[in-house]
Amino acid sequence: MTVTWLRYYLWIAPHALLVVVLVVMFRRKLQRQFPIFFTYIAFEIIQFLTLFIAEYSPSISRKQYYLLFLFGSAISTILRFGVLYEIFIHVFRNYPALNRSARVSFRWAVLLLFVAATAFSFSKSGDQIDRMLTVIFVFDRTFSIVQCGLLLSLFLFSRYFSISWKSHVFGIALGFGVFASVELATSAIRSQIGVSGNQILDFITMATYHLCVLIWLFYMLAREQTPKYNSSDLPEHDLETWNQELHRLIKK
Amino acid sequence: MTVTFILVLAGLLALACFLLLAKGRVASTGDMEKLTTRLRPVDVEAFRNLTDPGEEEYLRTNLSGGDFRKIHRERTLAAIEYVSGAAQNAAVLMRIGDAARRSPNPSTVEAGEKLVDTAIRLRLYAFHAIAKLYFGLVLPGPRVSPARIAESYEQMTRLVVMLGVFQHAPQGVAASL
Numbered sequence: 484m485t486v487t488w489l490r491y492y493l494w495i496a497p498h499a500l501l502v503v504v505l506v507v508m509f510r511r512k513l514q515r516q517f518p519i520f521f522t523y524i525a526f527e528i529i530q531f532l533t534l535f536i537a538e539y540s541p542s543i544s545r546k547q548y549y550l551l552f553l554f555g556s557a558i559s560t561i562l563r564f565g566v567l568y569e570i571f572i573h574v575f576r577n578y579p580a581l582n583r584s585a586r587v588s589f590r591w592a593v594l595l596l597f598v599a600a601t602a603f604s605f606s607k608s609g610d611q612i613d614r615m616l617t618v619i620f621v622f623d624r625t626f627s628i629v630q631c632g633l634l635l636s637l638f639l640f641s642r643y644f645s646i647s648w649k650s651h652v653f654g655i656a657l658g659f660g661v662f663a664s665v666e667l668a669t670s671a672i673r674s675q676i677g678v679s680g681n682q683i684l685d686f687i688t689m690a691t692y693h694l695c696v697l698i699w700l701f702y703m704l705a706r707e708q709t710p711k712y713n714s715s716d717l718p719e720h721d722l723e724t725w726n727q728e729l730h731r732l733i734k735k
Numbered sequence: 736m737t738v739t740f741i742l743v744l745a746g747l748l749a750l751a752c753f754l755l756l757a758k759g760r761v762a763s764t765g766d767m768e769k770l771t772t773r774l775r776p777v778d779v780e781a782f783r784n785l786t787d788p789g790e791e792e793y794l795r796t797n798l799s800g801g802d803f804r805k806i807h808r809e810r811t812l813a814a815i816e817y818v819s820g821a822a823q824n825a826a827v828l829m830r831i832g833d834a835a836r837r838s839p840n841p842s843t844v845e846a847g848e849k850l851v852d853t854a855i856r857l858r859l860y861a862f863h864a865i866a867k868l869y870f871g872l873v874l875p876g877p878r879v880s881p882a883r884i885a886e887s888y889e890q891m892t893r894l895v896v897m898l899g900v901f902q903h904a905p906q907g908v909a910a911s912l
Binding site for chain 1: 749859
């Protein structure tokens with residue numbers, strides 16, 4: 484009984500919170516800055532409502548339900564890639580020196596990660612109950628590897644260049660990163676053990692998604708922290724450096 | 736089984752990385768004053784000297800094989816230290832440049848833009864240079880050209896000085912610089 488309630492909670496609560504995220508974004512006019520993320524959130528809510536109705540509709544068979552689920556997952560994954568591209572654009576928008584190379588790196592990283600992920604995903608197929616589930620598992624694992632790799636490289640790349648992230652972009656990326664990394668681990672285990680441990684893995688994935696939605700909500704509600712420029716931020720210079728610069732400016 | 740293990744490990748490591756990076760971001764927000772304490776002194780002339788091919792050639796001809804290798808290793812490690820210092824300073828100054836871009840003064844904004852751009856370029860050169868220098872420790876071959884790093888570093892220093900001038904000088908004087 485408790486397990487059933489927990490399942491309902493983890494299924495319904497994140498989507499209810501997504502509605503709040505959507506409203507907050509709309510009220511703060513963030514949908515203009517993040518149109519793909521806004522669409523993704525809206526789609527997740529619609530997908531949830533569709534699957535929820537389908538689960539209790541006697542006219543929809545198990546196979547039809549899975550097809551619906553598969554179709555929804557495919558669109559959701561495409562939108563997630565769109566969001567990742569949106570994050571890349573936002574992070575590098577104010578850095579012309581990196582903007583072009585970042586776009587090229589993004590495309591190459593997607594391509595390379597797809598090749599690596601495909602190789603990993605088809606290298607092992609466990610005792611899945613049917614082909615449809617196998618497709619979903621392979622699909623999940625491939626995209627988790629790619630998304631995880633892309634986000635990690637983005638975080639590390641921007642950390643190396645000390646690029647400052649706006650709170651909203653950081654929150655979106657962090658939520659996706661946490662979810663993609665947990666999904667990567669659970670999809671790998673799922674493909675190994677088959678359906679026997681599915682319930683536990685489902686709970687882990689759902690709980691992580693819940694956390695991810697909470698991260699988005701937190702960062703959407705948080706005020707943007709902009710460091711104030713102050714002359715005391717500048718390093719102290721010795722007289723020699725000042726003199727050199729004055730000479731250079733006089734000569735100009 | 737091995738693939739599953741690798742993927743689970745990769746997932747968990749990635750999760751740990753995300754959480755650590757998030758923690759690092761929270762800790763670094765709003766500590767602009769402490770930022771400048773992370774600046775390291777860099778002697779550009781000493782760096783130029785360390786990576787000068789003429790100097791290296793001179794040492795090669797005047798020292799025995801064993802001595803030269805020892806000296807070469809020490810000089811390369813010192814050069815790596817200089818480049819790392821310059822790269823770290825670039826990271827700090829980039830944050831300052833970033834903040835300056837939000838200033839209401841257009842001259843400060845412009846100097847901030849240039850500072851960020853130069854700092855990024857310096858970080859890029861430093862990344863290549865450090866890799867080359869480490870490679871040079873194992874296999875002597877392609878040398879690091881000190882010009883790009885030294886010039887970028889000097890340009891960056893100039894921009895920081897200019898930022899200071901814009902901050903203190905009256906609007907008209909700052910605009911004429």
